[in-house]
Amino acid sequence: MDASQERRYRTSAFKSRAERERECELLTRGEIAIEGMVPWSSNYTYLVTLKLDEQLEYGIYKPQCGERPLWDFETGSLCKREVAAYELSAFLNYPNVPVTILRDDAPQGLGMIQQFIDHKRRENFFSLRDKCPEEMQKIAVFDALINNTDRKGGHVLADEQGVIWAIDHGVTFHQDPKLRTVIWDYVDDPIPAPLLQALESLRAELKANGPIRATLERLLTRAELRALTSRLNELLRQKVYPSPPPDWPHIPWPPV
Numbered sequence: 001m002d003a004s005q006e007r008r009y010r011t012s013a014f015k016s017r018a019e020r021e022r023e024c025e026l027l028t029r030g031e032i033a034i035e036g037m038v039p040w041s042s043n044y045t046y047l048v049t050l051k052l053d054e055q056l057e058y059g060i061y062k063p064q065c066g067e068r069p070l071w072d073f074e075t076g077s078l079c080k081r082e083v084a085a086y087e088l089s090a091f092l093n094y095p096n097v098p099v100t101i102l103r104d105d106a107p108q109g110l111g112m113i114q115q116f117i118d119h120k121r122r123e124n125f126f127s128l129r130d131k132c133p134e135e136m137q138k139i140a141v142f143d144a145l146i147n148n149t150d151r152k153g154g155h156v157l158a159d160e161q162g163v164i165w166a167i168d169h170g171v172t173f174h175q176d177p178k179l180r181t182v183i184w185d186y187v188d189d190p191i192p193a194p195l196l197q198a199l200e201s202l203r204a205e206l207k208a209n210g211p212i213r214a215t216l217e218r219l220l221t222r223a224e225l226r227a228l229t230s231r232l233n234e235l236l237r238q239k240v241y242p243s244p245p246p247d248w249p250h251i252p253w254p255p256v
């Protein structure tokens, strides 16, 4: 990759902790108005505006009541998994997941509210994989950790500033192995040391009953939290990107 290309892709989404907190405040306290439904979403996904004092921003709202029933995930649990995925990404500092919170006073009741990412419509994992492999590696480790069962190419976004974002984490954290993703580029490659270090900190925090454990306990079942801990231990033991699980359709359809 040449230097100009490298400059086009920034790694960090938030310039400061304060910026992240401001975003969180807007999502948590802002007045929500539904603008319309996002077409081709598998669950009800709304584009909303959020207004707080002088701030006005777009957001994404996925109400719990709009979750399509699935055979393997408890109906109504997807919005909580989205929040758990965001919280983990914020703890690890990778990958960039738009700020996501739960609100029970939204227009259609309880649901997740997420920062809207104004992104380049033509870009997705397939167009980005060679331009910013380091960001894709972060997403691949994260997906193995959260047991993401739907990493489609279109769930990787690039914004105008060249920040890469990962979205759509509703079907994650199942207690059985279900990793299904388009990112199998790094199978058996060593996981970069800084990414492992963040996983080590997560393990220490979970062991020490730090705030991240309490956050995850509110959002996931005990069995799911135990399974998360075993995947974490396994990643730290193997130190390489995992292989596709046997006897499991490991590539999502459609892939984009």
Ligand SMILES: Nc1ncnc2c1ncn2[C@@H]1O[C@H](COP(=O)(O)OP(=O)(O)O)[C@@H](O)[C@H]1O
Binding pocket: 038, 040, 041, 042, 043, 044, 045, 060, 098, 114, 115, 116, 117, 118, 119, 154, 167, 168, 169, 170
């Ligand atoms: N945070 C976001 N910022 C911008 N666009 C988003 C965001 N979340 C979802 N979208 C858009 O909405 C579409 C459907 O959202 P997705 O999370 O894939 O929902 P579903 O749960 O229905 O699969 C995405 O393909 C994307 O175009």
Ligand SMILES: [Mg+2]
Binding pocket: 041, 042, 168
């Ligand atoms: Mg989707």
